[in-house]
Amino acid sequence: MTLVALIDPNVCAAHGVCEDVAPEIFRVDEVAVVIGPGPDELMIAAAAQCPTSAIRLVERETGEQIYP
C-alpha cells in the first residue's frame, strides 16, 4: 500500500467502474471519491479501467506519479 489515488472531479463522469473494481478504495456518487487505502494492484486496475482515465496514482512517500 504505497500508492495514493487522486481523482480529477472535472474529468470523472461517475461511471462507477473504480468502485466495481475496488469498493474498499473508491465510492462513486456524482463523482468518485477515495474512501480508504487498498492494495496497489487494485488501485492500478481501477485507474487503468476508468473509462475517462480520471484517476492518477502517486507514490505516498515521494509524490512520484506512477499512473498514467
Place this chain on the structure above:
Amino acid sequence: MTTEAANGAGAGVVIAGGGLAAQRCAETLRRLGYEGRVRMVCAEPHLPYDRPPLSKAVLGDAAAEDSVAFRPADWYSGKAIEALRGVAASALDAGAHRLALSDGSAIHYDQLVVATGAKPRMLPAFAEYDNVSTLRTLEDSRAIRELLAARARLLIIGAGFIGQEVASGARAAGAEVTVIEAEPLPLHGILGREIGEWFAALHRGEGVELVLGQTVAQIHGASRVQAVTLDEGRRVAADHVLIAIGVVAELDWLAGSGLPAAGIPTDAGGRSELPDVYAAGDAAAFFDAFLGRHALSGHWESAGRQGAAVAHAIVGRPLPTPALSSFWSDQYGTRIQYLGHAQLADRVTLDGDRDARDFTAVYTRDGEPVAALVVGRPQALPDLRDRLRYLTERPPE
C-alpha cells in the same frame, strides 16, 4: 383533485425519464441541498439503471444484470426521491405546468426536466417479423444473451458502436455473426477512413462476417426472417436480426407542446425556450459553444453531465465546468476511448501499433488537435485531454 396547488407551486421538480440524465439530475438536486419534492417518471418497470453494460457485460453474463441499477431501492426512499415506475410522460401543458401520464393521471411541477431519452430506430421492412429486435433495454439485452448462449446465428444491421459491441459479445459467446453496414466502412462518417479500416479489420480478425457498403434488398421468411438477400445478390441466413442503426429522441409525446420532437434545444444549463422546462440527455440538444450551435450528443457521459447541469440551473448554482464530448467502448477485451470533435478534422495521425490494438489517433484541423481516439492505452488519455481542453473554451477560427 390532487393536493397540489393548481399552478404547480410547491409541486417540486418532475423529471420525465428514468435513465442516466434523470438519475444524475435527481441525485445532484439532493446533493446541492434542494429540499422540494422530486419525482422521476420512469417509463420502464425498473428503477433507473445503466445502459452501457447492456451491449457489453450483460450479453455474456446473467449475473452482470445485478449491477446495472444505479442505486438500490432504499436509496430513493432515503433521499425522498419518488420513482414512478412503469408509467411514462404522455403530454405536456407548459402553460399550466402540468404533465399528463400514460396511466391517465396528470401531475403538476414547478420545474420539469425532459429526460425521456431516445429509442432505437427500426427499419420498417423488418418491423413485423418475430425474430427481429433492437437493443435499448435490459429485456432487449437479456433476450440477445439467451440467443447467443444458444449459438443463434446473428445478423446485425448497422456497424455503429452498438452493432460492434454486440458483434464482439457474439464472438465471445462463440456465435456466428454477420454485420451489414450501408457505409463503406464502420463509423466512417464519424471517425474517418483510417479508423474505419481499423475497425473493419478488428472485427474480421475476430471472425465477424462484415459486409460493407450494402443494404438488404429482400427478406426471406414468413413470420420469421430466415435469410436476407443483399444489394449485390448475396444471401445471408440468420436465426435472429438485430437492428442497430442509431436512435431517435423519445419525444413523440411532446406533440403540440411547442417543443420540437427531434431534440429540445437548450442553453448550457438545459433550459428550453418554455418557462420552467429543462431537458437533458438524448432528448436534449445542448448549445455547444465550441461548435456554435445546438447539438445532439447521444453519449453516456454528456447525458450524465447534462443531468447534473440542469440540477445546478434549477437551484441557481453556477454550472459545472463544461466537458469535452467523449465516449468509450470495449470490444474483444480492448478499451477504446474518444474525445473531441473528429468531424472538424482535416487530417488524422496515427501513433502506435494498430495490429497490437495499442495506438492513438489524433485528429487535427490546420495542425491543431480537435479530437483523439485512444485504443488499448487508457494512460494516454489525460495528456490528450489537456491538449484538447481548449475545445471547451473557445470557438474555432
